Amino acid sequence: MSLFAPASCPRLIVKIGSALLVDEGGAVRRDWLAGIAADIAERARAGQQVAVVSSGAIALGARRLGLPKGGRASLEDAQAAAATGQIALSQVWAEVLGAEGLTAAQMLVTLDDLEHRRRYLNAAATLGRLLGLGVVPVINENDSVATEEIRFGDNDRLAARIAQAAGAQGVVLLSDIDGLYDRNPALAGAQHIARVERIDAEIEAMADAGSASGMGSGGMVSKIAAARIAGAAGAHLAITSGRIERPLSTAARHTIFVAEKGASARKAWLAGGLTARGRLVIDAGAVKALQGGASLLAAGITSASGEFARGDILDIAGPDGRTVARGLSEYPAADAAAILGLGREAQAAALGYAPRSAMVHRDHLVLL
Structure with missing residues (x-):
């Protein structure tokens, strides 16, 4: 991931999907997460500022509450699971980052927080201050109050919007897949796409909307949408597998979506809007x-x-x-x-x- 080295990418956003952070039984994969914290600490010592967009609250809360379908059987179940799981999720992050000498901060945002210009600027100012202080912001959608009509629905696009707000140069989507393929990777003959210079109809046609784990809410369609948002703001985006130990410091196959020439901050905000x-x-x-x-x-x-x-x-x-x-x-x-x-x-x-x-x-x- 040389593209995201501290020298070329002073600020990096890392998104972690539910299937990576939480096992099938609904428990945190703590050893794997400790490796992520160690990777972030290495990057921080090298001068890079890192923010994390972390899924997992609904999956964690569903286990604690005994809810069916991972807490996604209904909007009410998802909201209850999120409220219960978020406190556990933030505690785990504080512990694993604290073990590396890093301070964690929690930010919960809604779609409206990033779609309304004044609130977006407030969120951007908070992110900038935290990163400037050497803190690692851990961000998630506030699913306990989000509705079906007014929500991101997946953390891929949220990560891209956070990158835009933070003025980041790169986004890494850690997923259960190692990038974009020319067709569903489960099909014979599927070819991995290493680099995408421009998102066009052909690239969009390669996306598969499904979430392989059944635990998350976004598939390749949401990841390509995220790449479009990040690219318009001048941030490169990589999709890579988190199914390895220390994925931020291990060379692995991935897909890079190359950013466009950065637009003005206001126009980038407009381009990245979801409503x-x-x-x-x-x-x-x-x-x-x-x-x-x-x-x-x-x-x-x-x-x-x-x-x-x-x-x-x-x-x-x-x-x-x-x-x-x-x-x-x-x-x-x-x-x-x-x-x-x-x-x-x-x-x-x-x-x-x-x-x-x-x-x-x-x-x-x-x-x-």
Whole structure:
């Protein structure tokens, strides 16, 4: 994993899946976790700052409460398991990191914490301060209050969003698989993909949505989504197997998703968003204009949907339905609907006030 050496990657986010941290009986794999702590300590001594996104709370809590299906039989079971398991999970992390002379800190976040700009900046400031103090933040989704409608649902994408908030240069997803294959790796002839320069339709078609262990909530689809989020923020992402001892210090096969040239912090936040309040469909001419760096004008929009206010995030789709951009609306939904397809003079008549310069200004818009 030379790509994630301290010299080239001052800040690293490490995500650990439930199947690695918790055994089939619902107990912590403590010896393996102690090896992870030793790896983190080595990196810290070399000058690297590491944050951990740790699954496992639901699996641990389900065992303690005797809940079926690993605590995932219902939302209520998952919330109860998370509340019970999180305290045990944080204690284990504090102990194994403490044995290496490191201080652990717990951060529980919800989707809203990272989707709302002000709360995102608050989380980013906390992460930055903790890492600057030499603390190892251990982060998880706050599943005890998350709902089906408002949640990350997997820690792969959470890790990518945390990397973005922390200004990290790399993300390692430790998983029960050693990377991306051109088809389900259980099938004969499956070929491992070592490096991905660009995530396109061909790469997305290789993903298998299943979680091999049955314990986690994300498969390869979520990992590719995470790579897209991390890459847009300028962070490389690796998927590698955690089914070995000391996986952060042992050379092993993996898939590297190479980051794009870093966007501005605000545009990276927009690109990494998982929720949008509305959707605009635009014509081919407008797509070309956006690709050339222009703002989105009402004249190029063919339809709008959703209940959104000025400043809300909108997905922007081309005539084929594919989302091509995301941006902040300059209008509430009712006013946006009133001026679709209209030129500037006609907009003034429809609105009864002077129109804004664009529906979505290029300064608040990012191509996907």
